[in-house]
Amino acid sequence: MRIDKHPVLHFEKGRKVQFYFDGRPMTGHEGEAVTAALHANGVMVLSHSLKRRHPRGLFCAIGKCASCMMRVDGQDNVRTCILPLREGMRIETQEGKGRLK
């Protein structure tokens, strides 16, 4: 849900780019946080808790809480809330703790 009209703010957005979420093509704006692009595309579940597999979503949006850790272009445990979106990025839901590369 993008905000079209705002009484105070004017949003300067980067150019429209395509990216992939779990293989599905989506569009977002270059330079916005990956989580913002996902949220605008209706993606709320970003990860799952390790033991009970609870769905987890965006919580802090400033890189403090680890709830938005995902696999980005093959790299695990990326905090997607402080990652700027680039064209062609491959964002994937990560299962488990991920691997160090």
Place this chain on the structure above:
Amino acid sequence: MALKINKCDILIIGGGPAGLEAAYHAAKAAPGLKISIVEENFLLGGQLIKQTHSFFGSKNQFAGKRGFEIAELLMDRVRKNPDIDIHLQTSALGCYEGGIVACESMAEGCLKEFQPGRTIVAAGARENMAPFPGNDLPGVFGAGAAQTLMNVYGVLPGRKVVMLGAGNIGLIVSYQLMQAGAEVLAIIEGLPMIGGYHVHAAKIRRMGVPILASHTVVRATGKSTLEEVEVAPIDKNWKIAGESTVFQADTLCLAVGLTPGTELLEQSGCRMAFVKELGGHVAWHNDRMETSRPEILVAGDVSGIEEASTAMLEGKIAGLAAAEGLSGLDLSDEISRAQQELAGIRKGPYGEKACLGKDKLCKLSVR
């Protein structure tokens, strides 16, 4: 992973209002000192960039301007100074002996080592969680996170919102959610009274939003994302004291306080103290923002939860104190002017708690 060695005199960890002001004033007072700022996010300005309300306080701290406009001014004067270099998407990992600070640059995919004469930790704070079943469901946000989504990126967090917490953050974010087009169903407050400014509360009530004092969130439920928020009245012992109400909501915002982000300070061996009024554990520091480790200073929310105007002044004091220590210049007049200004701001209605906390800290011994 490749390692890059970076030379600088003052390293500032955190590019929010405290860090930016520390850099600007240190560079201005002692030209020639090399200053580096490391910031985890890809944007500078910390949490000021999402503040759309106008600030009160003193002219020197840009009273009357909106938060994001103040952030622009602070960023601009830091960017213009050739003695300050900025490392975005760079996380500080640890402060080690000899003043070495190790950082990871996510942008460049390398480790960066700094060996500054002084390090100013201006790492900010994190939002508190509230304990209830379902608090980890997608759709449950920190109120600040909802603010980031809508005010920085122009993405609405959800359509129907319940807010937990009627302090200033809860009230201001509720208003901003409505400005952005969401419906706020209710504001829930555990205490018997509203914590924030009454002008804000009155404005929100006029817009038809109920503020339920002495209430709490019992649970949040939903299949894979939030669908319902159950709310119940509580007594003064925080026990459920009546029947629940269920709100059909896709968003629940938690505005239940902040905790200083002190990991680096603890790790580096600074003397820590628990001061309730400052939001939890903080590094011991004096009125020049110096910690128990001579080469480490603090500024902003990491040294005690307050707000942006006081963070800017603490940043200024820390920047000046660090510059004085390294340059040999006498900056005591400028430092004491900033200290007086800070004391003036804290005389406001919300400064009392911080004063109490900072006084408690000063009474403790350094070791």
